[in-house]
Amino acid sequence: MRFASSIFQNKSFLVPEGISIIENGTYYPISHFAVFEPQPIDHSYIPSHELLTFLNGRHLLIDEIPFPLEQLHDHYMNGYLQIEAGIQLISSKHTCLRCGNSEAFGFYPCARCKCSNCRYCRKCIKMGRVSSCSPLYFSPASSLTYPPTLLNWNGELSHGQNKASDQVKLAIQKNERLLVWAVCGSGKTEVLFKGLEQAIYENKTICIATPRTDVVLELLPRLRKAFPTIAISGLYGGSDDPLSPFIISTTHQLIRYKDCFDVMIIDEVDAFPYEYDPSLQYAVDKARKNNGALVYLTATPSRKILKQVKDNALPYVRIPVRYHGYPLPAPKFTWVGNWRKHIRKGKLPSVLLKWIEQQFHEKKPVMLFVPSIKLAERIHSLFEEVQVDCETVHSEDADRVEKVMRFRNRNYRLLLTTTILERGVTIENVSIGVLGAEADIFTESSLVQIAGRAGRSEKYPEGEVALFHYGKTNDMLLAFRHIKSMNVEADNRGWLKGKGVYGVKK
Ligand SMILES: [Zn+2]
Ligand SMILES: [Zn+2]
Numbered sequence: 001m002r003f004a005s006s007i008f009q010n011k012s013f014l015v016p017e018g019i020s021i022i023e024n025g026t027y028y029p030i031s032h033f034a035v036f037e038p039q040p041i042d043h044s045y046i047p048s049h050e051l052l053t054f055l056n057g058r059h060l061l062i063d064e065i066p067f068p069l070e071q072l073h074d075h076y077m078n079g080y081l082q083i084e085a086g087i088q089l090i091s092s093k094h095t096c097l098r099c100g101n102s103e104a105f106g107f108y109p110c111a112r113c114k115c116s117n118c119r120y121c122r123k124c125i126k127m128g129r130v131s132s133c134s135p136l137y138f139s140p141a142s143s144l145t146y147p148p149t150l151l152n153w154n155g156e157l158s159h160g161q162n163k164a165s166d167q168v169k170l171a172i173q174k175n176e177r178l179l180v181w182a183v184c185g186s187g188k189t190e191v192l193f194k195g196l197e198q199a200i201y202e203n204k205t206i207c208i209a210t211p212r213t214d215v216v217l218e219l220l221p222r223l224r225k226a227f228p229t230i231a232i233s234g235l236y237g238g239s240d241d242p243l244s245p246f247i248i249s250t251t252h253q254l255i256r257y258k259d260c261f262d263v264m265i266i267d268e269v270d271a272f273p274y275e276y277d278p279s280l281q282y283a284v285d286k287a288r289k290n291n292g293a294l295v296y297l298t299a300t301p302s303r304k305i306l307k308q309v310k311d312n313a314l315p316y317v318r319i320p321v322r323y324h325g326y327p328l329p330a331p332k333f334t335w336v337g338n339w340r341k342h343i344r345k346g347k348l349p350s351v352l353l354k355w356i357e358q359q360f361h362e363k364k365p366v367m368l369f370v371p372s373i374k375l376a377e378r379i380h381s382l383f384e385e386v387q388v389d390c391e392t393v394h395s396e397d398a399d400r401v402e403k404v405m406r407f408r409n410r411n412y413r414l415l416l417t418t419t420i421l422e423r424g425v426t427i428e429n430v431s432i433g434v435l436g437a438e439a440d441i442f443t444e445s446s447l448v449q450i451a452g453r454a455g456r457s458e459k460y461p462e463g464e465v466a467l468f469h470y471g472k473t474n475d476m477l478l479a480f481r482h483i484k485s486m487n488v489e490a491d492n493r494g495w496l497k498g499k500g501v502y503g504v505k506k
Contacts, residue, residue, distance in 0.1 A: 002113050061128050083136070098124055105122060106119075106122050108131075118131045151227065157190060159495050161323065169198050179309060184299045184456070185328075209264065211271045215267055216234050329483075333472060365430050367417060368435060369442075380392045380416055443475050
């Protein structure tokens with residue numbers, strides 16, 4: 001390979017032939033140039049984590065590096081990798097810098113440097129030819145690989161987050177398993193930051209897996225913002241990010257991996273379809289290295305996971321309080337009689353209508369959860385009859401994201417939905433209703449998640465959660481107790497603001 005040297009802003013550097021930024025440059029084999037200083041690191045440049053991990057500690061010929069020349073040159077120019085001539089004069093002896101040989105050389109007509117007798121090392125020829133015109137690429141110390149601070153986040157962790165954050169970091173360092181049981185709105189993503197930073201410094205491969213594409217799309221920008229110098233790839237059906245050692249992926253996509261990740265974090269571990277699909281659990285297990293760390297994140301652990309906790313088989317840390325310190329809104333139960341019969345007759349339960357009017361009066365938008373898509377559509381038309389502006393969002397709805405955005409922007413006040421929106425949605429000052437809370441689909445964890453949509457913002461922490469039912473179920477009562485016990489735990493630890501309100505009764 002031939003290079004030209006150039007000077008720009010008092011920096012002298014090498015440019016490989018084939019990169020057309022030097023006009024009329026004169027190119028020579030790399031050994032033509034005297035020893036040159038590496039370029040200083042430019043911390044504003046975002047290097048490829050994938051490239052750096054590949055090259056870290058290695059000493060390679062260009063043919064051994066599966067990255068384009070342009071990209072290598074960019075990293076060289078910004079100080080993230082170095083180049084040296086493979087054969088150099090050391091104590092006036094030609095020496096191969098790869099194997100140290102200074103005796104056995106051969107000569108050949110070389111197409112790369114267009115020299116009729118290019119010198120090459122015969123000692124290490126079996127591992128690919130090092131010749132006078134071969135640059136060796138390297139990215140030596142790990143201090144060179146990463147800036148001293150990776151994490152770009154200045155927020156403050158709550159008491160609960162702080163404790164969990166320490167435990168996550170420890171689990172990642174020691175390659176252990178951990179359940180982070182964090183209430184809805186506790187800020188569980190921030191709890192990962194310190195542990196992730198540690199993992200990156202240790203050159204560990206990381207996967208944050210979640211059953212839902214929506215969550216991948218929500219997490220990607222937040223983590224890229226938190227780690228601006230690290231390449232993070234998003235993997236979901238239809239994504240085309242290049243692979244990197246830090247991915248955020250749907251559990252589906254992990255089928256393509258085996259023994260890959262040192263750190264596996266499963267967000268929303270109890271969410272559909274992961275919880276019900278053994279092949280996804282198999283894929284996640286297969287993708288993780290055998291001795292890798294495994295962190296589960298959820299507000300509502302499944303019975304299976306809780307059993308492991310109970311048997312002391314899974315260490316856990318609980319965050320019983322939201323990041324803003326106010327208690328979780330506990331659901332209120334309202335009996336509405338045989339509401340299905342009413343709907344069939346074309347009438348909405350009057351208690352429900354009155355409650356919705358009250359919320360609108362208080363300038364609160366309403367999310368109303370119903371048991372099925374079919375019911376949502378039927379109820380939608382009944383609301384239109386009484387001139388309530390509303391939209392319906394369900395799992396087969398292509399305009400889901402746009403409709404939720406319009407709701408968030410207050411373009412309409414009533415959002416009808418199924419359990420599809422039980423997670424991941426944050427709407428300021430929203431009131432939450434469930435019609436038919438006794439339906440089988442509204443399990444304890446589903447109701448806890450749904451209630452978790454209310455009171456999420458610090459500005460309006462007192463959310464309203466109303467369960468309209470035709471007979472209380474065990475799951476409804478369990479959900480109520482679940483929420484209440486978290487509030488009591490937070491209160492006992494002294495982490496709660498607004499003592500004795502909504503849900504906490506001693
Ligand atoms: Zn050559
Ligand atoms: Zn050699």
